[in-house]
Amino acid sequence: GESVGLHLPTLSVQEGDNSIINCAYSNSASDYFIWYKQESGKGPQFIIDIRSNMDKRQGQRVTVLLNKTVKHLSLQIAATQPGDSAVYFCAENPEPNTGNQFYFGTGTSLTVIP
C-alpha cells in the first residue's frame, strides 16, 4: 500500500523561530500534495498544496518544498506563532487519474513555546 511518513512525530520551537516539518512519500507517481493543520477537536485545515510540476510554492508565512528525486516534502513556517501549535499532516494523491484519493501520514505535533 501507499506510505506517507513523517520524520519527526513531535517538534518544539520558540516563538518567532522558523519551523520545518518533513514528510517522505513512497509513490513516485504521486503528483499532488497538500499540507494540513489540525487543531485539537477540529477537522484538518488546508494550508498549502503543490503539484509535481513545481518544486517550491509559497503562501503567507508558509513555504512547501518538493524534492521528487528523493520523494520528500517539507513545510516551512516562518516566524512561528503560538497559534501555529497543532498537528501537521502531509497528504499524498497516489492515483492522480482516479480521483481525489488522498493518503495521510501519521502527523507531526508542533508546539510553539512562548
Add this chain to the structure above:
Amino acid sequence: ETGVTQSPTHLIKTRGQQVTLRCSSQSGHNTVSWYQQALGQGPQFIFQYYREEENGRGNFPPRFSGLQFPNYSSELNVNALELDDSALYLCASSAGPNYEQYFGPGTRLTVT
C-alpha cells in the same frame, strides 16, 4: 471556516447498530470525500463521491456505504457497528476530483 458542515457533532451507538452521518459540501463543490480518523492517527480515506457517483474507495468493508444527493450533500452509512469503528469521521468537499479538499469539523462516533 470552510463552509463544510457535518451532523451530528457527537454520536454514541451500540455494537451491531447502524449509523448515518451527514455532510453538506461547500457552495460550488461537487465532490465529497469521507475519511475515518482514529485517535492519534491521520485520516484514512473511505470513499469519494463525484456528481452523485462513487469515484474511488479505500480499504473499508462493504458495511461502509454512502450516497451523494443532487445538491452534492452526502451521507455515510455504517452497518453492523463494531467497537473499532469508534473514530472521528471527516468529510471533505472539493470543486472536483484532484482539487484541494476542505474538511468539515467531523462527527465523533463512539461505539460501546
